[in-house]
Amino acid sequence: MTETTTEPxxxxxxxxxxxxxxxxxxxxxxxxxxxxxxxxxxPTPIGAWASYGDTHRRPQQAGPGGWRAxxxxx
Numbered sequence: 001m002t003e004t005t006t007e008p009x010x011x012x013x014x015x016x017x018x019x020x021x022x023x024x025x026x027x028x029x030x031x032x033x034x035x036x037x038x039x040x041x042x043p044t045p046i047g048a049w050a051s052y053g054d055t056h057r058r059p060q061q062a063g064p065g066g067w068r069a070x071x072x073x074x
Contacts, residue, residue, distance in 0.1 A: 012028060019027075 012024070012031065014024075
């Protein structure tokens with residue numbers, strides 16, 4: 001019986017040019033770092049009291065109903 005050993009496929013293959021060993025090492029590190037799966041963090045919800053949306057309102061003016069308009073929106 002003959003044993004057939006198959007070599008694993010290379011991670012990268014140079015198609016054009018003659019890169020140095022340092023260039024290939026740097027490229028391998030970048031490709032390996034980008035290929036790692038990372039869990040995606042969900043944005044932290046911001047409560048109404050910490051929202052900056054109210055700071056973009058016009059300043060309140062004195063007059064009838066002004067005290068009601070000075071409250072926060074629900």
